[in-house]
Amino acid sequence: MATASVNRRDFMRVLALGSGLAAATACAGATPAPAEPTAVPPATAAPSPPAEPAAPASKYAEAPILAEKVAAGELPPVEERLPSDPLVVECIEEPGEYSGDLRRALTGPADIGGYRAIVRESLAGWDYRSGKVEVIPNLASGWDITDDGATYVFHLRKGARWSDGELFTADDIMFWYEHMVLNEELTPTFPGWLTVAGEPGVIEKIDDYTVAFKFAAPYGILLEYLCFSGQQILTPRHYLSQFHPDFADADELSSKVKDAGFEHWY
Numbered sequence: 001m002a003t004a005s006v007n008r009r010d011f012m013r014v015l016a017l018g019s020g021l022a023a024a025t026a027c028a029g030a031t032p033a034p035a036e037p038t039a040v041p042p043a044t045a046a047p048s049p050p051a052e053p054a055a056p057a058s059k060y061a062e063a064p065i066l067a068e069k070v071a072a073g074e075l076p077p078v079e080e081r082l083p084s085d086p087l088v089v090e091c092i093e094e095p096g097e098y099s100g101d102l103r104r105a106l107t108g109p110a111d112i113g114g115y116r117a118i119v120r121e122s123l124a125g126w127d128y129r130s131g132k133v134e135v136i137p138n139l140a141s142g143w144d145i146t147d148d149g150a151t152y153v154f155h156l157r158k159g160a161r162w163s164d165g166e167l168f169t170a171d172d173i174m175f176w177y178e179h180m181v182l183n184e185e186l187t188p189t190f191p192g193w194l195t196v197a198g199e200p201g202v203i204e205k206i207d208d209y210t211v212a213f214k215f216a217a218p219y220g221i222l223l224e225y226l227c228f229s230g231q232q233i234l235t236p237r238h239y240l241s242q243f244h245p246d247f248a249d250a251d252e253l254s255s256k257v258k259d260a261g262f263e264h265w266y
Helices: 008-029 064-071 109-119 170-181 222-233 237-243 250-259
Strands: 124-127 134-137 140-145 151-156 202-207 210-214
Touching (some): 124 222, 134 222, 170 210, 170 222, 237 250
Antiparallel strands (some): 124 134, 151 210
């Protein structure tokens, strides 16, 4: 077998070619170093709107049908519909359940007493919880009686309202006294229950929520009478005045009387 001999000069040439090829390969396959990433400032979040303050929880409950009307904007909140000092009737046995309409039959005069017992209100009322019937404030928050028992000063509950939302004030009682009781067409005979010692009683307005009943002699059972039949003195002036000649236009009132099929305004 022939032996190839490589002198020093040929060896150096081959080594130089190999080194150059390796360098060329390295340069051809090299990947440039990645550039430093540019810093991106963080996005600025939009400021959150201030949270609405939570509505305070009501300390009063109401029927679901009324709560629905409040939510729909048809009624103001229950606190705004109540007097500033509402009468709270404590439960005797257990709370009942809210329901819908109450439907009753009025078949004749014998049913009227039971009907009035449900719908009537008065300045004073009966309290049955103590085991004996006692007189307590109702639409009046209280009263003062003079030492001689002849004058009663009633303090009305501020903020009490009629069913249409109008305020109940002393003007409603004065409308009954001045424009109904003292009107001889409407009331030919002065009420006997307001007559003491043969003299008609007098009702006076002290302010919007205070009225005085004055009599010629002591009237010891006035509060009991108001519990029994005092609803008659509560008259909505803002509604009834449209049918009264002291307030209504004569021609308009005459037209209303005719349209309703009546002969007289009263």
